[in-house]
Amino acid sequence: xxxxxxxxxxxxxxxxxxxxxxxxxxxxxxxxxxxxxxxxxxxxxxxxxxxxxxxxxxxxxxxxxxxxxxxxxxxxxxxxxxxxxxxxxxxxxxxxxxxxxxxxxxxxxxxxxxxxxxxxxxxxxxxxxxxxxxxxxxxxxxxxxxxxxxxxxxxxxxxxxxxxxxxxxxxxxxxxxxxxxxxxxxxxxxxxxxxxxxxxxxxxxxxxxxxxxxxxxxxxxxxxxxxxxxxxxxxxxxxxxx
Ligand code: FPP
Numbered sequence: 001x002x003x004x005x006x007x008x009x010x011x012x013x014x015x016x017x018x019x020x021x022x023x024x025x026x027x028x029x030x031x032x033x034x035x036x037x038x039x040x041x042x043x044x045x046x047x048x049x050x051x052x053x054x055x056x057x058x059x060x061x062x063x064x065x066x067x068x069x070x071x072x073x074x075x076x077x078x079x080x081x082x083x084x085x086x087x088x089x090x091x092x093x094x095x096x097x098x099x100x101x102x103x104x105x106x107x108x109x110x111x112x113x114x115x116x117x118x119x120x121x122x123x124x125x126x127x128x129x130x131x132x133x134x135x136x137x138x139x140x141x142x143x144x145x146x147x148x149x150x151x152x153x154x155x156x157x158x159x160x161x162x163x164x165x166x167x168x169x170x171x172x173x174x175x176x177x178x179x180x181x182x183x184x185x186x187x188x189x190x191x192x193x194x195x196x197x198x199x200x201x202x203x204x205x206x207x208x209x210x211x212x213x214x215x216x217x218x219x220x221x222x223x224x225x226x227x228x229x230x231x232x233x234x235x236x237x238x239x240x241x242x
Contacts, residue, residue, distance in 0.1 A: 020231055023059060024068040024141075024184040024207070026199055027052060029191030029215030036215075042086035047217035049090045056140055057105045058221045062228070066139045066181060068112070070199050074147035077117075088122075091144065095125040099132060108136040112177035113146030114154070141178065148201025151176050155202075178203055186231045188224075190216045208234050 027048055034044030052069055059067045072087055098109070109129050118126070155175035159167050174180070183203040187196070192213040196204060210227040214220075 020064060020185045020228065021182045022066040022068065022184045022186075023064050023227075024070070024187045024200060025055065026070045026187065026189040026191075026197065027216040027219075028189060028193060030217060032191065033215040033217040041083055044217060045083075045087050045090055049094060051217045051219050053094075054221075055219055055224060056107060058224050060105045060107065060138045061221075062224070064138070066141065067107070068141035068143060068178075068184060068200070070143045070146065070197075072113075072144045072146070073198060074114070074145060074150050075198065077145075092122060092125065095122075095129055098129050099125065105138075106133060106136045107138045107140035109133045110139065110141050110177075110181075112141050112143040112151070114150060115145065117145050139181075141181070143177075143199070146177070146199075148196070148198045148204075151178075151200075152202055172202065176202060183207065186210060186227060188212070188227045190214050190219055190223075206236065206238050208236070 030044035030048040031041045032044070033047060034041050037043075052071075056067055056069070071091065076087070077084060098106075111126055111130070115123055115126060152172065154177070155172050156167070158175045159171055164171065178200075183205070184200055184207045186209075187200070187204055187207045188210045189196075190212055192211070194211050196209075200207070208231055210230050212223060212227070214223050
C-alpha cells in the first residue's frame with residue numbers, strides 16, 4: 001500500500017472531506033511493555049522514546065502538518081522518583097541529540113506545559129531547540145509537565161493579567177499553549193485505555209478518537225495507517241447536520 005493521502009478528498013456526494021492537519025498521541029503502555037519482558041519500567045520508557053522518534057518520522061512521511069505527543073503529565077511527578085528521573089534523562093538525551101545531530105526529518109518544536117518546574121539548564125536546552133528548529137515545515141508539540149486543565153487556567157490567568165474582564169472562546173484558544181495551531185483532528189491512544197487523561201482538554205472538543213491495544217513501544221507505521229484509515233472513514237459534522 002502506498003502512503004496515506006490526507007489531502008482534501010472528494011466524497012460520494014461530491015463534497016470534500018477536510019484533510020487531517022493535526023494528529024496527537026497519548027503514548028501509553030511503556031510500563032506494561034517492559035513488564036511483559038521482565039525488564040524495569042525505565043526500559044519501557046527507553047523503548048517508548050525510540051517509538052516516539054519513529055512515529056514522528058512516519059507522520060512526516062505522510063505529510064501531516066502537526067504532531068503532538070503527551071510525554072509527561074502534571075500528574076506524572078507522583079510516580080517513583082527513579083522513574084521520573086529516567087523519563088527526564090531520556091528527555092535531556094532527546095534535546096541534546098536534536099541540537100547536535102541534525103536529521104533529515106526534523107520538525108519545528110514547541111513545548112506544551114509549565115516549564116517552570118524544570119532546571120535552568122533544561123529550560124535553556126528547550127529554548128535552544130525551539131529556536132534551532134524554527135524553520136522546519138512540519139511541526140512537533142511535546143507536551144511535558146502538561147495538563148489540559150492547567151492549560152486552561154494558564155490561559156485565563158494570562159487574560160486576567162492583560163486586564164480582560166469578559167472573555168470569548170477565541171480569547172481562551174489564543175492563550176493556550178497551542179495558541180495559533182489547529183485543534184487536533186485525531187487523537188490516538190495506545191495501551192488499551194479509553195480516556196483522555198487531562199490531554200488537550202479544550203482543544204479535543206471535536207477530535208476523532210482512536211484507541212488501540214498496541215503498547216506504545218510496539219507502535220508501527222501500520223498502526224498509524226490504521227488510525228488514519230479510521231479517520232478518513234469518519235464523517236465530521238462539528239455539531240451541524242450534513
Ligand atoms: C505512559 O506509559 C508513558 C509515559 C508516562 C511516559 C512517556 C514517555 C516516553 C514515550 C519517552 C520519553 C519522551 C521523550 C520526549 C523523549 P505508562 O508508563 O503509564 O505505561 P503503563 O500504563 O503500561 O504502566
